[in-house]
Amino acid sequence: MKKALLTTLALLAGTALAADPAFPKAPAGKVTLEVWSWVPGLDKTVTAFEKAYPTIDVKVTNLGGGPQTYTKLLTTLKAGTGAPDVAQIEYGFLPAFVDTGGLADLSTLGAGNYKKYFVPWTWGQVSPDGKAVFAIPQDTGPFAMVYRDDLMKKYGLSAPKTWAEYEKAAATVYTKSGGKVKMGNFYATFAPWFMALAWADGAQFFKRDGDRWVQTLNNPGAKKVLNYWYGMIKKGHVGTLNAFTSDYWNAAGAGQVVSNMEAAWGPGGYAGSLKDKGAGQWRAANLPQWTAGTAVKSGNWGGSSNVVTAQSKNKDAAMLFSLWLNLSQNAISNNWINGGLFPASDAGLDLAVLKDKTKNPSKFFGGQDISTVYARASRGVNVNFQWAPWFPYANDNFNKQMDLMLKGRLTPDQALDAWQRETLAEAKKQGYDVR
Amino acid sequence: MKPPRAVPWLFLSPFLVLFAAFYVAPVLYAGYLSLFIKKRVGFGPARDVFGGLTNYARAFQDSEFLTSLWNILKFGLVQIPLMMVLATALALMLDASRGRLQALFRTAFYLPYTIPSVIAGLLWGYLYSKNLSPLNQLTGRSFDFLGSDVVLWSIANIVTWTWTGYNMITLYAALQNIPGDLYEAARIDGADGWNLTRFIKLPLLRPSLLLVLIFSIIGTMQIFSEPFVIRPLGYVPDNITPNTYLYLVASRDGNFGYAATLAMVLAAFTLLLSAVFLRFTRRGGEL
Numbered sequence: 037m038k039k040a041l042l043t044t045l046a047l048l049a050g051t052a053l054a055a056d057p058a059f060p061k062a063p064a065g066k067v068t069l070e071v072w073s074w075v076p077g078l079d080k081t082v083t084a085f086e087k088a089y090p091t092i093d094v095k096v097t098n099l100g101g102g103p104q105t106y107t108k109l110l111t112t113l114k115a116g117t118g119a120p121d122v123a124q125i126e127y128g129f130l131p132a133f134v135d136t137g138g139l140a141d142l143s144t145l146g147a148g149n150y151k152k153y154f155v156p157w158t159w160g161q162v163s164p165d166g167k168a169v170f171a172i173p174q175d176t177g178p179f180a181m182v183y184r185d186d187l188m189k190k191y192g193l194s195a196p197k198t199w200a201e202y203e204k205a206a207a208t209v210y211t212k213s214g215g216k217v218k219m220g221n222f223y224a225t226f227a228p229w230f231m232a233l234a235w236a237d238g239a240q241f242f243k244r245d246g247d248r249w250v251q252t253l254n255n256p257g258a259k260k261v262l263n264y265w266y267g268m269i270k271k272g273h274v275g276t277l278n279a280f281t282s283d284y285w286n287a288a289g290a291g292q293v294v295s296n297m298e299a300a301w302g303p304g305g306y307a308g309s310l311k312d313k314g315a316g317q318w319r320a321a322n323l324p325q326w327t328a329g330t331a332v333k334s335g336n337w338g339g340s341s342n343v344v345t346a347q348s349k350n351k352d353a354a355m356l357f358s359l360w361l362n363l364s365q366n367a368i369s370n371n372w373i374n375g376g377l378f379p380a381s382d383a384g385l386d387l388a389v390l391k392d393k394t395k396n397p398s399k400f401f402g403g404q405d406i407s408t409v410y411a412r413a414s415r416g417v418n419v420n421f422q423w424a425p426w427f428p429y430a431n432d433n434f435n436k437q438m439d440l441m442l443k444g445r446l447t448p449d450q451a452l453d454a455w456q457r458e459t460l461a462e463a464k465k466q467g468y469d470v471r
Numbered sequence: 472m473k474p475p476r477a478v479p480w481l482f483l484s485p486f487l488v489l490f491a492a493f494y495v496a497p498v499l500y501a502g503y504l505s506l507f508i509k510k511r512v513g514f515g516p517a518r519d520v521f522g523g524l525t526n527y528a529r530a531f532q533d534s535e536f537l538t539s540l541w542n543i544l545k546f547g548l549v550q551i552p553l554m555m556v557l558a559t560a561l562a563l564m565l566d567a568s569r570g571r572l573q574a575l576f577r578t579a580f581y582l583p584y585t586i587p588s589v590i591a592g593l594l595w596g597y598l599y600s601k602n603l604s605p606l607n608q609l610t611g612r613s614f615d616f617l618g619s620d621v622v623l624w625s626i627a628n629i630v631t632w633t634w635t636g637y638n639m640i641t642l643y644a645a646l647q648n649i650p651g652d653l654y655e656a657a658r659i660d661g662a663d664g665w666n667l668t669r670f671i672k673l674p675l676l677r678p679s680l681l682l683v684l685i686f687s688i689i690g691t692m693q694i695f696s697e698p699f700v701i702r703p704l705g706y707v708p709d710n711i712t713p714n715t716y717l718y719l720v721a722s723r724d725g726n727f728g729y730a731a732t733l734a735m736v737l738a739a740f741t742l743l744l745s746a747v748f749l750r751f752t753r754r755g756g757e758l
Contacts, residue, residue: 106723282603283601283602439706465529469511
């Protein structure tokens with residue numbers, strides 16, 4: 037009893053001592069903010085915010101995330117009315133919204149002062165030219181490898197550190213299991229998954245060039261990565277189950293998938309979707325590297341940011357909320373516990389709550405402190421990676437090319453060339469000066 | 472005493488106001504939007520500038536869009552006749568049967584229609600999933616119902632499953648309205664079951680069948696939710712139906728002008744199909 041009390045006191049003290057950055061002052065007078073976000077349990081976080089800033093009321097609307105939210109947001113921005121003050125947008129889709137002219141440039145409100153509190157690469161995502169700031173980073177999806185420890189042992193393997201080792205391990209698993217079990221899985225309908233793998237190897241897909249754009253979807257890095265995976269797919273050493281489908285979860289739960297490359301928000305999904313199947317057997321390890329013995333390099337899949345719309349009548353309060361939501365320890369803890377959001381705040385990466393071994397996803401991962409693995413990955417993400425406003429099109433077109441590749445109608449190189457060609461044509465039709 | 476001229480208009484006005492606000496105005500706005508194209512100068516948001524018929528010219532050269540029209544045409548040519556034959560057969564069977572079973576079957580056949588298409592999509596999505604599908608487990612095969620070559624027909628199956636019962640009810644109601652003395656007279660002339668069906672029921676069903684057909688053509692052109700619900704489960708082409716394609720042009724690519732153009736072209740195409748069809752069926756003469 038006494039010990040518990042002491043621990044609680046120590047925890048409280050820890051929380052109190054860990055300093056949040058100084059947030060901007062709340063504007064005078066009563067303010068109501070409308071927030072669109074798909075973060076589960078955000079209402080609880082908001083209650084804490086309202087306690088800290090009694091003059092600001094926050095109304096949260098959850099539109100379900102992804103396409104639904106984007107369609108509605110795009111429509112309100114286009115209509116010039118009905119947009120919320122704050123909205124949640126994934127990094128890859130941010131430029132498309134910047135392009136509507138409907139987002140406020142937060143640099144004019146002093147957002148630049150908060151750059152130092154975020155993991156460096158995340159700021160590059162919300163401030164592509166280093167001047168204008170179009171969003172406050174919220175969560176991230178740096179890449180690491182998750183794997184079944186028991187299966188690795190069964191096949192006499194240890195977690196591969198390089199892609200060469202991974203390829204060998206895939207062949208071993210295939211042979212020893214008679215083709216029933218796959219070492220890994222290629223998500224053929226998630227361009228950002230593939231791009232994160234190439235991102236880790238320094239590949240760039242879009243780049244601003246003064247007033248123009250350069251698009252290189254078929255860059256050498258992308259070709260290297262795709263050819264590597266296609267080789268394993270063709271031999272049957274890795275599968276091509278679609279992410280987030282019952283087919284995938286069923287195979288993973290049945291022990292037919294030994295490993296997979298997943299973003300930092302992925303482990304929460306494994307714990308939630310697999311429940312007791314394989315519980316305690318999963319582990320996280322660094323993303324395999326192309327060169328052995330170097331510092332860990334990683335890419336990012338997903339993650340999101342908070343934008344303030346140009347329509348907002350309370351931009352100061354909206355920015356204050358966005359900063360607080362992503363920099364205050366209280367909010368970061370809540371976002372992690374309730375929503376599995378892996379923080380974009382640099383201090384947030386080391387927060388004690390991320391390392392709680394008694395709770396999922398760490399518990400599901402055999403009590404391993406997986407957040408250390410992911411924090412290392414986050415700090416190894418290439419800072420210069422950029423997205424283009426027409427990415428949503430590229431995102432869908434990727435699926436078409438992968439479908440043709442998996443059917444054997446295109447080679448990996450041809451698939452990437454077609455992706456480049458068709459997306460470039462579309463970008464030009466949308467009026468971009470791009471080559 | 473004759474009522475003043477304004478009275479009918481007064482009674483009509485609620486309809487006219489709603490019709491103007493929710494039908495005429497959006498169509499006019501879409502027509503207006505379709506004349507604008509996106510223009511950019513350097514960075515920053517695109518401006519909508521007047522482009523005349525540029526969008527229309529693009530639509531008729533857009534192979535993705537033309538493929539989507541071809542898809543839906545193929546779809547309609549197979550799915551609509553299949554569904555109509557099924558619905559007619561079920562309606563005739565119900566009409567011929569008697570008793571409690573009739574009510575049971577009527578409800579059972581109609582049931583799929585009461586399930587929202589999004590739920591139906593999810594339900595079938597599960598039945599179609601390659602490794603879990605009970606259909607695959609029963610047959611011991613591993614057929615990919617969601618493969619991009621067959622997914623159009625998997626959707627046709629969902630649509631048929633949903634709408635057959637609904638159409639059956641329309642036809643069944645028409646059958647119930649056939650006066651009994653017609654049957655009586657036919658029987659006196661020595662007509663048996665098949666002759667009754669062939670020479671009385673089917674001809675008298677013709678107007679209802681036409682109605683069902685026109686609604687099916689229009690409904691087919693609008694197919695959207697089924698492919699959309701299935702999209703997350705695998706690769707479903709952007710342009711599997713014209714509606715999914717134009718939705719993506721608007722909501723994903725933010726090109727409202729071009730999407731409006733596609734909508735106008737699609738509406739014209741639907742109108743054309745229905746008109747040609749009515750013409751074609753009327754030429755057969757009255758019965």
